Amino acid sequence: MSDLSVNIVGPRMKNPLMLASGILDETGESMLMAVKKGAGAVVTKSVGLEANEGHRNPTAFEIGDGLGLLNAMGLPNPGINDYEREVKIALTGGVPVIGSVFGRDGKDFSYLAGKMEDYGASAVELNLSCPHAKGVGMDIGADPEEVGIIVSAVSSAVSIPVFAKLTPNVPNIADIALSAVKAGAEGVVAINTLKGMIISPETGLPVLGNRLGGLSGPAILPVGVRSVFEIKQRFMKEEVNAVIIGVGGISSAHDALQYIMAGADALQIGSVMRWKGAAVFGEIASGISDFMDREGYSTIKDMVGIAQEAKK
Amino acid sequence: MKHSEGLKGTDIVEIEKVQRETHDTVSLYFTHHDDAKTGQFYMVWIPGLDEVPMSISAIEEDGRRSVTVKDVGEATHALCTMKAGEQIGIRGPFGKGYTLVGKRVLLVGGGSGMASLIVAAREYARVGKDVTLCIGARTKEDLLFGEQAGIKVEVSTDDGSAGFHGFVTDLAERLLNEDDYDMIVTCGPEIMMKKMLDIASAREIKYEASLERLMKCGIGVCDACAIGGYRVCKGGPVFPDTILLKIDEFGERRRDAAGRVVKL
Ligand SMILES: Cc1cc2nc3c(=O)[nH]c(=O)nc-3n(C[C@H](O)[C@H](O)[C@H](O)COP(=O)(O)OP(=O)(O)OC[C@H]3O[C@@H](n4cnc5c(N)ncnc54)[C@H](O)[C@@H]3O)c2cc1C
Ligand SMILES: Cc1cc2nc3c(=O)[nH]c(=O)nc-3n(C[C@H](O)[C@H](O)[C@H](O)COP(=O)(O)O)c2cc1C
Numbered sequence: 197m198s199d200l201s202v203n204i205v206g207p208r209m210k211n212p213l214m215l216a217s218g219i220l221d222e223t224g225e226s227m228l229m230a231v232k233k234g235a236g237a238v239v240t241k242s243v244g245l246e247a248n249e250g251h252r253n254p255t256a257f258e259i260g261d262g263l264g265l266l267n268a269m270g271l272p273n274p275g276i277n278d279y280e281r282e283v284k285i286a287l288t289g290g291v292p293v294i295g296s297v298f299g300r301d302g303k304d305f306s307y308l309a310g311k312m313e314d315y316g317a318s319a320v321e322l323n324l325s326c327p328h329a330k331g332v333g334m335d336i337g338a339d340p341e342e343v344g345i346i347v348s349a350v351s352s353a354v355s356i357p358v359f360a361k362l363t364p365n366v367p368n369i370a371d372i373a374l375s376a377v378k379a380g381a382e383g384v385v386a387i388n389t390l391k392g393m394i395i396s397p398e399t400g401l402p403v404l405g406n407r408l409g410g411l412s413g414p415a416i417l418p419v420g421v422r423s424v425f426e427i428k429q430r431f432m433k434e435e436v437n438a439v440i441i442g443v444g445g446i447s448s449a450h451d452a453l454q455y456i457m458a459g460a461d462a463l464q465i466g467s468v469m470r471w472k473g474a475a476v477f478g479e480i481a482s483g484i485s486d487f488m489d490r491e492g493y494s495t496i497k498d499m500v501g502i503a504q505e506a507k508k
Numbered sequence: 509m510k511h512s513e514g515l516k517g518t519d520i521v522e523i524e525k526v527q528r529e530t531h532d533t534v535s536l537y538f539t540h541h542d543d544a545k546t547g548q549f550y551m552v553w554i555p556g557l558d559e560v561p562m563s564i565s566a567i568e569e570d571g572r573r574s575v576t577v578k579d580v581g582e583a584t585h586a587l588c589t590m591k592a593g594e595q596i597g598i599r600g601p602f603g604k605g606y607t608l609v610g611k612r613v614l615l616v617g618g619g620s621g622m623a624s625l626i627v628a629a630r631e632y633a634r635v636g637k638d639v640t641l642c643i644g645a646r647t648k649e650d651l652l653f654g655e656q657a658g659i660k661v662e663v664s665t666d667d668g669s670a671g672f673h674g675f676v677t678d679l680a681e682r683l684l685n686e687d688d689y690d691m692i693v694t695c696g697p698e699i700m701m702k703k704m705l706d707i708a709s710a711r712e713i714k715y716e717a718s719l720e721r722l723m724k725c726g727i728g729v730c731d732a733c734a735i736g737g738y739r740v741c742k743g744g745p746v747f748p749d750t751i752l753l754k755i756d757e758f759g760e761r762r763r764d765a766a767g768r769v770v771k772l
Contacts, residue, residue, distance in 0.1 A: 218730070219730070220729065220730075220734075220739070221731060222767045223731055223734040223737075223763070225734065225737035226739075228737055229737040241731070247767075247768055248766055249764075250724075250766070252558055253553075253558050253559035253724060254559040254597075254599075255559075255724045255725060255730065256724065256725035256726075256729060256730055257517045257599055257725070257727070258727055259515040263515070265727075266517065267729075267730070269725075272724075272730075272767060273766060273767055274766050274768040274769075275768075394516065394517040398520040398595060399597075403516075403518055403553070403597070404517070466729075467729065469728065469729060470728055470729050
């Protein structure tokens with residue numbers, strides 16, 4: 197029998213599938229729903245210092261019948277003080293809760309990460325990659341040096357594992373990943389959404405309230421797999437032993453396996469819930485398990501990064 | 509929409525007809541070819557301004573649709589002042605509609621909730637069910653959809669200017685005392701819907717309600733309209749008594765645009 201469990205965020209996860217930040221996780225009750233449907237861990241909505249209403253509607257929509265989602269939510273969140281309630285509720289699900297936070301600098305991030313640690317989070321994820329909010333997210337996360345400074349500040353402020361969530365909207369995602377890990381991150385999460393825009397020709401206007409947004413869902417899978425592959429390749433070259441969490445466009449076990457074989461130790465699932473609901477966690481977990489039984493893999497680790505060794 | 513037709517965020521439609529319903533409520537008619545069902549909603553884009561959830565208030569086989577908008581703020585005001593020929597964007601239909609079960613049905617509505625409930629009332633009547641529609645309003649001037657062909661309508665007003673003088677829930681209880689019903693369907697202010705849930709469960713009558721929460725994506729990903737682990741946009745807006753009885757925030761609390769818990 198194949199063993200799906202992985203050990204990367206402190207407590208062991210029964211499977212490598214996490215709920216991705218920002219999809220059905222602003223409230224504790226919704227995170228519990230994902231746990232009930234089989235998520236091995238949940239990542240919270242990205243939370244900042246103050247309550248934030250986010251951008252004006254339209255904030256998200258589907259494009260091309262299941263192809264993807266374009267969103268510019270604008271990081272709505274109740275603020276870190278009010279968020280304790282949600283983390284506490286999520287924790288009753290009995291799986292690790294990873295607190296996602298966003299801020300402007302090392303000081304903001306350290307404070308927020310400390311709060312998440314106090315609330316009981318097993319790890320923190322630093323949102324250095326949201327493409328549609330001013331002065332935060334990828335505005336600061338596209339520069340390897342700045343990422344290093346922030347990660348280093350947070351790593352010395354908390355004792356739980358720190359993960360840096362990266363943007364694909366750069367030419368050098370592996371440089372940023374390396375910088376994060378050298379500054380003390382346990383690992384990286386790749387990828388956040390791709391910058392995008394949809395215009396309605398009839399009105400001559402971009403449809404999103406914020407005009408610019410982030411593309412997610414099935415359409416971005418190849419970009420995510422490529423990003424994880426490049427990061428793993430660099431980690432191997434530099435002999436760095438760090439965790440990679442793959443995210444972006446995963447809808448099936450087949451998709452999840454691509455990320456694992458590119459180098460991901462665990463995975464996050466987001467947009468696909470638009471089409472398959474939270475039941476997709478169970479579906480993907482059993483699909484991976486069937487594949488492993490069929491192909492003779494006994495642990496997830498046995499498959500991690502095997503595409504790296506394939507002959508060119 | 510298929511990829512081959514191009515990728516769009518919303519379907520642009522032209523308003524074909526504007527019908528004033530009350531002093532603050534207007535119906536906008538347009539054509540949108542879809543498989544809309546009773547109780548579903550659209551996300552309606554006012555280009556360049558905002559996008560808001562609106563129940564589908566008429567569903568015709570030829571694709572004619574309407575939304576019925578009450579002027580309560582910036583976006584709804586813009587919709588209420590639109591003219592035939594102007595454009596809006598339509599996403600949807602979204603959500604789970606009414607189950608349309610029951611033979612002797614009491615529908616209880618108030619305010620803009622009538623926009624959704626009226627379609628259920630018409631559909632029950634069309635398939636020959638015994639329907640009684642209770643409409644609550646503040647005054648006679650606020651009464652929405654007061655006269656409907658083939659449907660028994662009972663009215664209540666807070667000031668007694670039309671029909672029963674008092675709460676629509678008291679009117680509904682009076683009707684329940686006089687006759688047997690096997691289904692209660694409600695859409696309107698949440699306090700009213702909560703009261704009707706209590707009444708229905710005390711009398712062991714099946715019940716469903718169409719809820720409102722602040723909505724953003726409309727497609728079940730962003731969690732803005734969360735209630736008790738469900739999303740109103742996808743799990744609802746129509747929920748059965750069995751679920752609502754287990755959600756302690758129903759009739760008590762909601763979330764603001766930042767996701768903070770606030771009292772209703
Ligand atoms: C599923 C659903 C169906 C609806 N159907 C109808 C309908 O058929 N007819 C109708 O007139 N109204 C309907 N509404 C309510 C309508 O969406 C809001 O009145 C509208 O969004 C208010 O926007 P505004 O800019 O005019 O007002 P604002 O100035 O934004 O707010 C005015 C009031 O409306 C509430 N509100 C604001 N935004 C929303 C939102 N996105 N969702 C719900 N409430 C909100 C606020 O809490 C406030 O009390 C429906 C709501 C939902 C969730
Ligand atoms: C509606 C929506 C909201 C999101 N909010 C956040 C967020 O708050 N923080 C974050 O790090 N990523 C956020 N993301 C990005 C996702 O976590 C994920 O990285 C991305 O969507 C790719 O994965 P997917 O294709 O499985 O959705 C959001 C994505 C969507 C669609």
